[in-house]
Amino acid sequence: MHRININSGSDTSTDESAASGRDKRYKWSYRRYAWEFLCLNEKFIAACDGAPSLEEKKKIAAKYGLKEFKPYDEPYNTTNKPEFGSAQISSWTKSKENDLGGMVSLELRDGEVAILFDLDVIFLNKKSLAAQIQHASRRLEKELQNLIADRGEEPKIQSVKRDRLDLLLDVAKNLFEKLPADEIKTLHFEKHLNEYVIRNNYHKFVNRQMKLAKEFVESKYLALAAELPPNKNASDDTLPDSGRMIASEDK
Numbered sequence: 001m002h003r004i005n006i007n008s009g010s011d012t013s014t015d016e017s018a019a020s021g022r023d024k025r026y027k028w029s030y031r032r033y034a035w036e037f038l039c040l041n042e043k044f045i046a047a048c049d050g051a052p053s054l055e056e057k058k059k060i061a062a063k064y065g066l067k068e069f070k071p072y073d074e075p076y077n078t079t080n081k082p083e084f085g086s087a088q089i090s091s092w093t094k095s096k097e098n099d100l101g102g103m104v105s106l107e108l109r110d111g112e113v114a115i116l117f118d119l120d121v122i123f124l125n126k127k128s129l130a131a132q133i134q135h136a137s138r139r140l141e142k143e144l145q146n147l148i149a150d151r152g153e154e155p156k157i158q159s160v161k162r163d164r165l166d167l168l169l170d171v172a173k174n175l176f177e178k179l180p181a182d183e184i185k186t187l188h189f190e191k192h193l194n195e196y197v198i199r200n201n202y203h204k205f206v207n208r209q210m211k212l213a214k215e216f217v218e219s220k221y222l223a224l225a226a227e228l229p230p231n232k233n234a235s236d237d238t239l240p241d242s243g244r245m246i247a248s249e250d251k
Contacts, residue, residue, distance in 0.1 A: 025166060034225035035082045036169055037216045038064060039072040040176045048072050065222045084225030093119075113143050171213040184210065 025032075038044055047060045048071040057069035067083040074080070092104045106114055115136045122129045148154060167188060174184045189206050216224070 025169075030224045030227040031082065031084065032076060033165060033169065034084060034221040035076055037172060037221035037224070038082075040172050040217045042176070045072050065225070084222060086222040086226040111147055113140060115139065168209065168213045168216055171210055172217050175210065175213060176217075181210070 041064070044060075044064050047063075050056070052060060052069075061067065061069040065085050067085055068080070070080055070082045076082070108114060117132050117136070122132070171184060171188055174187065179187075185206055189202075189209070212220075
């Protein structure tokens with residue numbers, strides 16, 4: 001069990017300090033939230049603490065969805081900000097700087113799609129860029145539907161407001177600190193008691209949020225990292241108060 005003070009902006013579990021921590025999150029991006037959840041992943045922490053070699057660092061980065069290795073105890077706001085593969089695409093091109101000889105060898109795994117864009121056509125008519133992107137989008141949507149059919153289930157996602165995201169992060173921190181479940185409920189959930197929660201089973205609601213907090217620490221942080229900024233002019237490192245995130249449905 002590692003007890004750490006996350007340098008990237010974590011806060012303690014008391015009401016006063018937690019409130020202060022939430023205030024500091026006002027301008028956090030989806031990527032920042034994703035990083036904070038990952039930094040509570042005990043397996044990731046243990047891997048970082050193993051003084052890994054360069055090759056091991058590459059494997060750790062790949063395993064946890066990072067483009068490059070970054071240890072959990074390194075501040076978020078450095079020149080080496082975390083970049084997640086779920087927010088990126090892979091691309092190859094034949095150019096003077098990167099001549100692949102016109103040959104690219106790909107081994108597609110389940111759920112991956114390769115699409116070729118023709119820049120020569122776009123060079124002749126820039127409007128064809130939008131047309132190619134539109135066709136690619138339609139193809140991706142079609143392949144997604146095929147994947148859903150093959151797996152026999154719909155993606156269980158919905159938008160969740162910032163206050164729920166903050167709640168899940170606070171709960172995840174308390175779970176990391178091994179606080180008793182009853183103490184976590186008192187800290188975070190009794191204030192949320194209302195007619196809706198009572199009517200829909202308070203204990204089921206609480207258990208679902210605690211489970212969801214664990215899921216974000218273990219894997220769903222990648223869904224946050226893949227989310228776009230709220231508008232095309234927004235920075236990846238700015239998430240307005242009205243920003244939303246991707247999460248599992250509350251059932």
